[in-house]
Amino acid sequence: MRKENVSKLLVVLLVVPLFLVGCGQSKEKITIVGSSALQPLIEQAGNDYHLAHLDSNIVVQGGGSGTGLSQVQAGAVQVGTSDVFAETQKGIDEKKLQDYPVAIVGIVPIANKGVGVKNLSKKQLAAIFTGKITNWRQVGGKNLPIIVINRSRGSGTRTTFEDLILNGKDAVNSQEQDSNGTVKKIVNSTPGTISYISFPYANDENIQKISIDHVQPINKNIPTNKWSLWSYEHMYTKGKPNKATAKFINYVLSKKVQRDLVPKIGYLSIHEMKVSRDSENKVTKIGN
Template sequence: MSEQVEQWIAILSLGFPVAAFVWEFAIVGRKRLGYRVQMDTLAADAADKPYADVLADMRHDGHQLKDPSFVLLRIENAGSAKIVSEDYLADPADPYGIKVTFRNRRVAAVVLTDPSNNALRDFFFEEVTEGDNLRIVAKPGFRRSNNAGDRTGTIRLPKVTLPRGSEYKVLVVLERWPDDHSTDTFPDPVVQGTDGHDRWYDPLVKFFRLKATRTESHVFASRPAWWAIWVLIAAVVVQAGFTLFFRDDRRPPLDCVEGTLHLHGSTAFAPAVRAAADDYLDRCEGANVAIPLERDTFRGSTDGVTALDAAGEDAKIPVGEGLGDHLAFTDGLASAGHPRLIPRPVAFSVFTLVVNNEAGVENLRLDQVRDLFAGRVRNWSQVGGNEVPVHLVNRNPGSGTRGTLVRKVLDGREPPQFTVTDCAALDAKAYGRCEVSSTDTMLDTVAANPGALGYSEAAVVDGHDGADHFVKVTIDGRRPTAEGVEQANYPYWQTEFAYTYGDPPAGSVAAAFLNFLTQQSGRDILHEHGHGLCSEVQNSGECRPV
């Protein structure tokens, strides 16, 4: 729904500026007669100032002006085309083009001043010969009058031909009507085009502005254009509001393929894959995509490739084709025996040793780690810690996290077999070893047993409920982070591979999810879970080639 609203807002945001532009420059802007009242002031406001004594003694027709005032009015061509006599909406026989009414004031004098070019004067004045004398008189279109009945003074201005950008000013001297004894301030002048006779086409003329039908007090935009501008501003504000507060600005995957995708594999890599799958489903809402994510969806790297192999065989996929609805993720390369499976390096995971706080250690040398997992160190005091027995907690054989520990940290040597089958049976006062089946169980066990030592994918540790009861161990001072791997050669890490049964078809849900995970927004999720991306590592050796 919000996307449709945004689309309409975008259409309006585009349509109104175009309409406003056409209105202003193709319709209104062609013939626009503008005016400004640049001054409207009482002479009394300045009569008591130095050098202004003449203002108090102004006279007209033998009497002193009553409350004299001055109005300076500017008339201008505010459009884009020349205004000629025929453009004024008035009876062609009427010489007047503009009428200015002053309520509660009489007109004492009118002076044309400041025309933008001298040719404009010819519309106001003409030379008349009387005998041998030559006088300059006002033309019929330039007149003043006073109406005692409604106490108004009026000036009429001629139909001046105004080239684009031209203007003229008139200075009007006024006074209060003699029988008006109030002290009220004067209303603003009323400026209007001369009304003509009604004609059938006048509404069209007025709407499309084929003539200078209205004299307006502005030079920027007409009232309809202002409405368009305000609507545009409102549309921008609303659209910004949708963007900031309502719109999910995450980009959808390039391809949301219909189907059900089954995931298997590494418990260490599972949190990142689960988060990416949830995000993918959210973005592909309505595309009929399903990714079942049960509690036991991820059972370990070995179980993952086994399940993938079985799914391909059950589907009877011919050699040369691929399975399009199953993926398995492993910590490192899978063992031999799966000739139809194809690995793709996705990211590298950083693992960490975790030790219960009661052990009293935070850093171990690499040789000390090997001695601990070989059973040669049985009390933490032997490596500088507290007098607490070591409880060694391992993952079951087949775990990718355990396999990485053996290859990368323990120099290929497997830890000794468990001393008890159930970690709950460990004796708090004696050395012991046990095994667990998942990362969560591993961390729960280390948190609950003083002196316990285990291992896990590093990003999972901080968010675990028992994180206050154990610490991540540095190895030779090197921290278990992606930066530690790239910059300090931290040893306990592994490439995370995505396995497919053959090459998945290009239009399959498996291919679409892999593309999302490695080329689109899934990359950000992998970063958030502490994984380095194989496509971004500085040292290509960080991710093994396929």
Template sequence: MDGYGQYFFAVIGLMLPLVAALWEFVFAGRKRLGYRVQMDTTAQDAASLPYAGVLQQLQEADGRQLRDPSFVLLRFENSGWAPIVTGDYQAPDGDLHAGIKVKFTGRHVVGMAVTEMSHEALAGFFVGTGPTPGTPHGLSVHRDVIDLPKVKLNRGDHYKVLAILERARDFTDSEFPEPKIIARIVGGVGGGGIRRTEYYPFASKPVRWVLALLVLVSVGQSVLTFTRHDAVAAPLDCASGTLTLSGSTAFAPVVKDAAEQYTKSCPDARIPITGDTFQSSVSGLADLDEAGLKAKLTGSQGLGDRLTFSDGPKGDRRPQLLPRPVALLLFTLVVNKDAGVQDLTLDQVRRIYAGKITNWSQVNGNDVPIHLVSRHPGSGTRTTFEDKVLKGEKSLVVTVDDCADLDPATYGRCETDSTSALLDTVGATRGALGYSEAGDAATSTNVQQVRIDGYQATLAGADEGAYPYWQTEYAYTYGEPPADSLAAGFLRYLANEVGKDVIRAHGDRPCSELAKPLVCSPVETGPEPVSS
């Protein structure tokens, strides 16, 4: 069905509750005088009851036994939302004193009594002096008619009348007709006439019909929602076009997941990701700067179709690149399980990378040569490792160009071009040691994470300054992207709840959750810039 059908159902869905409310609380709820016939039985019908014998032996005052006695219990109530006062009653059949008349066909009234009142205040309307001695105005019995007084009934008030009757001599039908109730009030529903009511647990019958129809409308809307094939309306931060990403391989898994979720919500957005999308922080910054220069933007214009992610700030070059802290990343050392170590001191790590420790047995591990597997220069993970862990010392040059050429029996060094390649190499190379983003390392079953000075790669350890290997992840734009651009929309997405959930799922922490979100640093010292 097209959009007009959906609008139709939407309008009906809005109107029905309004109609129901108006009916229940305005029209039907003005004033409504109602009654119920709660019992209408003969002595024969009650033959199985414990008191059946007593009923059959009822007699007149002169000792005459009643002819086919019957009993009627009537309930009179204010079933509306407005009070009914004595002045609201209109005289039934011209009787100025009575408020309600009850007529019985084929039966004569032998006696009657008010058996129940919703509260004691109603009793005053049934006592006093009226035309019949000992009765108030309006309360009387005339052979086949009971006159009831004009009783003030607030919302929900009621009283019950029990009548004892006998068959009229000239009435031969086997069944007695129901009693006829005559009453009318000013301003009541349906001209003010008294109406027979029933008990509804939450609403009147018309309202229940309206509610049933409303359910059908809701079902119709649901069917349309699940069967329609037209485009779904996009969230407010959605933008159309193509967004080109680049930068850190360590943060790439987070960005990939976020991009996938974003394009599901925003079908007009395209964020292509291939195996070459993320190379390194330095190369990503260089590519972004080059794209901005080629665009020849003027004034404060910025690129709205490119983003680069970097492990750490860019340094003092490329002034057109604007940073936005996104997350606090944790990194960890990873080792091949044959090394036999799970914890290294910071001093031991530095001596290993300086080439002073070349066998794991020198740090109480297995007698296995150490093979250092590093990232290529320009990697943000490598730069962070050298700045945070090695304190500015650069990694030694490689001993082989290809990690596959490492000699299993000799200490050696090699480099890889991505986080995933490093983890695979460490897992497959006996005695290998490397470093990785902590979330990626946690998902690799072939490597062992290594503590530093007894501390694991945890946010708590970084917060307290005990764990040194962390970095702030920045998203870079060339200039300020237009507010309605895909780059700006995706950045806002990373900062909202869905984006933050993706970041947390990879073991990182959104900057907005830190004590100083603009700095996005767990300790007072600022982050080191990425080498350019």
């Protein structure tokens, strides 16, 4: 090979890797950690967003609302997702965080199909999760011991459930799991079990969704608080988000996502609500 051709080849080999490195560096990584209840929506929104913005790099992980809030406050991630208001969590300074409510999610008690119960009163549900009712026959079901599966203490779903159902009483000591998906698998396969999961995960025919006081656990009952077991889904940033993060949050709040993707996956748009709920669980009609 002639000397000048070798020189040209070396230049090309040097330039191409530099070009590829430059392209890789143009992607600004957005790490989103926290609520497993919100995870399906943010994962799908992230995938859709990437198709339209190929330079985006969005990584979504669970871990629970407590983890999301603590990590975003520490600056370890760009977004912390949570089912609960930051001000309700110990060790979290909500003044340092920016709150973006992006959806509403319902929470539903579920039981193994073999228990023979489809409805419980709120009082009965509280008695089960505090250990006062221990057999399904006590609530009209089969003669089976009740096995409670609770969520981990960092779970926002657990916080919401206990605030709204147990009214500050302590839950019975029981097995704890940190994700909706794991809870559903255990309830599917274990006779006598009861737990609770968010609506987007409650699409399995093998589980028994439990009505509360004969109100069905469906999205159309949430906007007026007829089904009162629901929570806001929050995306939190530490102060003002960077440009890339702000663009993605705006996308999640866009009409396209709120109107199409949110209900498709099983959530409720924040724009559908007829009531609002504050961090102390006080419910007021919107517009009052």
